[in-house]
Amino acid sequence: MSPRPLLNRRMDGMGTTIFAEMSALAAATGAINLGQGFPDTDGPESVREAAVRALRDGRGNQYPPGPGVPELRTAIADHQARRYGLSLDPDTEVLVTAGATEAIAAALLALVEPGDEVIALEPYYDSYAASIALAGGVRVPVTLRPADGRFRLDLDELRAAVTPRTRLLLINTPHNPTGTVLSRAELAEIAALAVERDLLVLTDEVYEHLVFPDADGGHLPLAAFPGMRERTLTISSAGKTFSFTGWKVGWITGAPALVTAVRTVKQYLTYVSAGPFQYAVAEALALPDDYFDGLRADLLAKRDLLADGLAEAGFTVYRPAGTYFVTTDVRPLGESDGLAFCRSLPERAGVVAVPNAVFYDDRAAGAPFVRFAFCKRVEVLTEAIGRLKGLAS
Numbered sequence: 131m132s133p134r135p136l137l138n139r140r141m142d143g144m145g146t147t148i149f150a151e152m153s154a155l156a157a158a159t160g161a162i163n164l165g166q167g168f169p170d171t172d173g174p175e176s177v178r179e180a181a182v183r184a185l186r187d188g189r190g191n192q193y194p195p196g197p198g199v200p201e202l203r204t205a206i207a208d209h210q211a212r213r214y215g216l217s218l219d220p221d222t223e224v225l226v227t228a229g230a231t232e233a234i235a236a237a238l239l240a241l242v243e244p245g246d247e248v249i250a251l252e253p254y255y256d257s258y259a260a261s262i263a264l265a266g267g268v269r270v271p272v273t274l275r276p277a278d279g280r281f282r283l284d285l286d287e288l289r290a291a292v293t294p295r296t297r298l299l300l301i302n303t304p305h306n307p308t309g310t311v312l313s314r315a316e317l318a319e320i321a322a323l324a325v326e327r328d329l330l331v332l333t334d335e336v337y338e339h340l341v342f343p344d345a346d347g348g349h350l351p352l353a354a355f356p357g358m359r360e361r362t363l364t365i366s367s368a369g370k371t372f373s374f375t376g377w378k379v380g381w382i383t384g385a386p387a388l389v390t391a392v393r394t395v396k397q398y399l400t401y402v403s404a405g406p407f408q409y410a411v412a413e414a415l416a417l418p419d420d421y422f423d424g425l426r427a428d429l430l431a432k433r434d435l436l437a438d439g440l441a442e443a444g445f446t447v448y449r450p451a452g453t454y455f456v457t458t459d460v461r462p463l464g465e466s467d468g469l470a471f472c473r474s475l476p477e478r479a480g481v482v483a484v485p486n487a488v489f490y491d492d493r494a495a496g497a498p499f500v501r502f503a504f505c506k507r508v509e510v511l512t513e514a515i516g517r518l519k520g521l522a523s
Contacts, residue, residue, distance in 0.1 A: 140263045140264055141260065141263060148485065152482050152484055162480060162506075162514045163482045164502045167505060168505070177413060180414070184406035190408060196402055197224070197393060198224070202226055203226065204412070207219070214354055223385065224381060226381050227382060227400075228378050230365050230366065236396040237392050238332070241297065246265075246266075246267045247268045249292065249299050250270070250272070252489070252496075256488065271491045273287070274305065279448060280448055280449070288319075298329060299320065301333045301334070303317070303333070304337035304338070309456065311341055311346065317352055317355060325361075331363070332362075335349070336370050340370060341426070353384070363382055364384060368380070377404055432504040432505070432511060436504040439518065440518065467498075468496070478521065479521055486501055502514075
């Protein structure tokens, strides 16, 4: 064969994801998997039954409509109106996707030309880097840095990163992996910058319902800020909120022209997916506030359980204001390389975590940080904490 590399050069460095590597390590060693962010219990029984009912009734067993079933698009629009006061036309401003990951990829492929710069908050979800690369864009990281017990955005650094080649801001709040929730003041500054420099904004809000009381102002959609309605695409999904990550039901919302652009690309990716599950998610979005409040309270207790345990085990802990991940610093344990630490941890302690360095362009900046997931049963977290406490000795 030709010596030309088989893999597109745009994917250089995009090997097997860290989540696949660490989950395989958990399976091989029998370690407790606090690495990949999936719950170890299923979501509400009523939502599962809605999926079964849709299957039995023959709804979604064949190709659903390309933009998503009308019931789900209407439910998404109703959710945005009820929660945030955002008025959306379900026919022109809502698009159902194969999880948030497809929404991210389709949006970046639709909106980014080769050479366009895309500013992303670092550390970043790994699909951001791959999708920007596939679009031929140039990734420009703006790093969240630890200060006063949390990771913080430097707004001056963000402003300085914008150049005449900047096309789009990729914002993630609540932020994975750090758990940072951007405040109203921070979001207002981002909105003002986008309007001033005429930038598009893609905002990943999949953890919108996983915001804890100590966050500054709770979850605030960037699309609701002045001047942002016509330039913002908002992404969310059912997986994190309803504990059905395997269903891969996500969505993207925004002004008709933006959604049309994304739909043009999306139709050549999956076209459609998860037909029966779409009907179930429509019912899930209509659950009473008690469900969302209960989810938040349950995860808050688990956050504090794991964060306290990690601190007792000797880690420096950055207690998250949102998501279901805790970022730690391993240097107090005499370690400096989070990747090496995570690869050895299953054998040393019987626990799997994820090294944050893989979410940085500047690997050195992320080297000491390690992420643990707390979306697990209390007994699992308690067992993991007990194992990790052995590291200090």
